[in-house]
Amino acid sequence: MISGIVKNGHATVNIIFRLPNQPNFTIEFVINTGFTEFLSLPPAAVTLLSFPFVYDIYANLADNSNVILPVHQATIIWNGKEQVVNVLATERLPLLGTALLDGYELVIQFIEGGLVTIDEL
Secondary structure (H helix, E strand, O other), rough: EEEEEOOOOEEEEEEEEOOOOOOOOOOOOOOOOOOOEEEEOOOOHHHHHHHEEEEEEEEEOOOOOOOEEEEEEEEEEEEEEEEEEEEOOOOOOOOHHHHHHOEEEEEEEEOOOOOOEEEEE
């Protein structure tokens, strides 16, 4: 089970990243069920972490604009297991999308400080 809390009206969870020859580190992500990819991070964070570039994709944003976004790969710990995921480099908050939630149940107690749980189905 993965758990988090509701902060400032957003369901959040911490994701552990694994870099070669570095200690693991954690970043807090906002769960966004309108985002169909795995994760997004600001471009400066992707550059700083040296995530390898994979390809560019066309993306339709919430404001209905179309952009090209670079996709990078990162290794995370998800539900206790190492997993390689795509990370979109965008100018937004760190977001966790539905591709990472596939095969899981998401439950949110939608009050400030409420519990967020993600359980494998």
